[in-house]
Amino acid sequence: MRVFLAVARAESLTGAAPVLRMDPATLARRIGRLERTLGASLFVKSPQGYALTDLGERMRDRAADAETQFNRAIDEGQGASEALTGQIRIGAPDGAANFILPKVCVAIQAANPKLEVQILALPRVVNLSRREADMAVMVSQPVAGRLSVQKITDYQLHLATRRDAPPIRNRDDLRGRPIVGYIPDMIFDKELDYLGDLAAGGVNLASNSVAVQLQMLRHGGVGVVHDFVMPSAPELHQVLRDVFSLRRSFYLVRHSSDRHSDRLTRFSTALMQGMQAEVARLEQRARLTGSTVI
Template identity: 65%
Template sequence: MENWDDIRVFLAVARAESLSGAAPGLRMDPATLGRRVARLEERLGAALFVKSPQGYALTPRGERLAEHAGRAEAALARAAEAGTPERGLSGQIRIGAPDGCANFVLPQVCAAIQAENPDLELQILALPRVVNLSKREADMAVTVSPPEAGRLTVQKITDYRLSLAQRADAPVPTRLSDLGTRPLVGYIPDMIFDRELDYLGSLGAQGVPLASNSVSVQLQMLRHAGIGIVHDFALPFAPELRRVLTDELRLTRAFWLVRHAADRRSARLTRFAALLAAALRAEVARLEAECLTGTSAGRDG
């Protein structure tokens, strides 16, 4: 029977796909990790990784070990929870999210939850791509599309809305066809990582003169020039902008909460997921209501 500490090292390297990536979380140097992995492979009599300059990739034997070890890790976590009185939440939880949610909704939601659970450490992983839960990049993730594969559990959090917006002092377009005369702000087309983020078809546009893979950067671009599709919940953070052509174009998307299937039996993560989903739902509704309130102040065109 293998030492659990060796299995913990193996899992960290497997998830990071490199010694240097796993080292900080384990508080070990890469050379030590390399020796630990080599000793484990020697004891098992099998290669667990294919080593290359690009990193450490699991062999078929390594994949099987990672699957069983991940289940054991989850079982150990549940056992530890079972022996702990149910009080406030504690420990570290990492949430992956697209940067719109990560920048404009999650910070205040996480701050409120952590204030009620001072022993809880919350981390927000903001990425311009889908978070890889199978590699344990995060404990759970907010996504804009429900995943279609993987051993995951999915629940819908809430719908959210998006509108065309521009600087309040810019000429107001009267129809969508007027957009051809204005620089359009949006995603870099070949870096759109989810079909729900592809808005060009809704605009009838062929290109994006001002583009970024980040929602936050797009919002900063709009503060200077152009017109583009913006989350309604982000507009309270940009008072210089106003919505336009709301009768002609309004998009609805959804946030989904995605978790590892094995974590369904974790009371701690289940409690946190329920708190997170409810708080996200409430905060999106609050910010969108604040955006709508701006109508009387001339926010909409």
């Protein structure tokens, strides 16, 4: 079941191999043996990867339910006073994944040495129903699915550009400046559509990655930057704060069937507290180090 679920989620042998700590050839043999036992194909195999058949999709859902029940039994056997163990995977947009979660997760793992924490950074919404992750940080609340949602914290965003760029005192000064932002047709969440009418003339330098956008801004242009990112880019400063200021929120989303998991609840509590503290710390540091220009 573990092998089948890992390959189904990764959609390839090479993607599942590191998760299971097995080589792809071993995984291929295990999948082949399972299919021979069933007398039916679970995957359509191609150079692009392993895609589930209709039967495979039904089996994935049943196997994921069985996995949930098994993990719940393990949780019940782990005393609340004991350190966390096992593997926990968090899905997150790459802004949080790059600039917030690493410090937070390192601290949680240091307090729980037998715990393995994985951060899944994706330019799309993480599919918890397919168990791509145990929980996900999202920038808007999902409206469908058997999910539980908790607000983590608010965060702020402002326009930023290089400190040595020509000054920007009003919107007219933005004319002729290359605009940095998301690839318009790859914005996977409406809360990430930051630019509005500022991008009316088009986005000159675009990426689906916050980290790549930051690198672009380091070399020129104007774009929206999270306040908690500013300490990582001392060559940038914020502009037009009085006319352009955004507030967004992070939410922690879990599958509703995990609400009785003591292990995941303890981890999610530590994760939320850590994210709240880290966002506050970085935003305060941005203000104190002069990243802002009022």
